[in-house]
Amino acid sequence: MLQTPNQTETLTLELPNLMASPAFGKALHVTQAQFEALASANRDLRLERSSVGELIVNPPTGGETGYFNIKISYFLVKWVEEEGGNGIPFDSSTGFRLPNGATRSPDAAWVDRERWESLTPQQRKGFLPLCPDFVVELRSPSDNLSELQTKLLEYLDNGVRLGWLIDPQNRRVEIYRPGRDVEVWENPTELSGGDVLPGFILGLGRLWT
Numbered sequence: 001m002l003q004t005p006n007q008t009e010t011l012t013l014e015l016p017n018l019m020a021s022p023a024f025g026k027a028l029h030v031t032q033a034q035f036e037a038l039a040s041a042n043r044d045l046r047l048e049r050s051s052v053g054e055l056i057v058n059p060p061t062g063g064e065t066g067y068f069n070i071k072i073s074y075f076l077v078k079w080v081e082e083e084g085g086n087g088i089p090f091d092s093s094t095g096f097r098l099p100n101g102a103t104r105s106p107d108a109a110w111v112d113r114e115r116w117e118s119l120t121p122q123q124r125k126g127f128l129p130l131c132p133d134f135v136v137e138l139r140s141p142s143d144n145l146s147e148l149q150t151k152l153l154e155y156l157d158n159g160v161r162l163g164w165l166i167d168p169q170n171r172r173v174e175i176y177r178p179g180r181d182v183e184v185w186e187n188p189t190e191l192s193g194g195d196v197l198p199g200f201i202l203g204l205g206r207l208w209t
Helices: 032-041 063-083 113-117 121-125 145-157
Strands: 002-005 010-013 046-049 055-058 087-090 108-112 134-138 162-167 172-176 183-186 190-192 201-203
Touching: 032 046, 063 087, 063 108, 063 134, 063 201, 087 113, 108 113, 134 145, 145 162, 145 172
Parallel strands: 134 162
Antiparallel strands: 002 010, 046 055, 087 108, 108 134, 162 172, 172 183, 190 201
């Protein structure tokens, strides 16, 4: 059940086919305005909207995935705050309105400070009208790998400069960069931000354990 606000009261809206899956039937499509109203009224849910308006509801993560998520965010923030990473980090609750019309919430993201400062104060308060420079998607045990891979390719098409798809169960990482083939690393010990996030190193030994 999702809530949808109107001017005088809060209504409840039964949505039996929220997920884009044959098990749930036909996907529900919403406009950008409808999506923003639903997201505002359901802040405890992590909602996304595809480029064709499909509403996507991501369930809460399990404990292990949540732990991995916060560790990645911690190391990203630490790099920004302590090592002068010239940009703004974001957690998994942040919505980004991509140029293709989708609204996505990567598990972790980073935006170059110049791009952040180009936004108006009002734009900063809502879903950010841009694609991050850097994104991380962390695969949970229930995630479909091909859907995550499609999501990373969507980020590339919309301007991301570096994307990591991290699969802790298989100790596997896919690296996405514009104009290059996807790199697949088996059991890497660390990841480097390269020229997008100079000096940022994510030690995966601390993530796998």
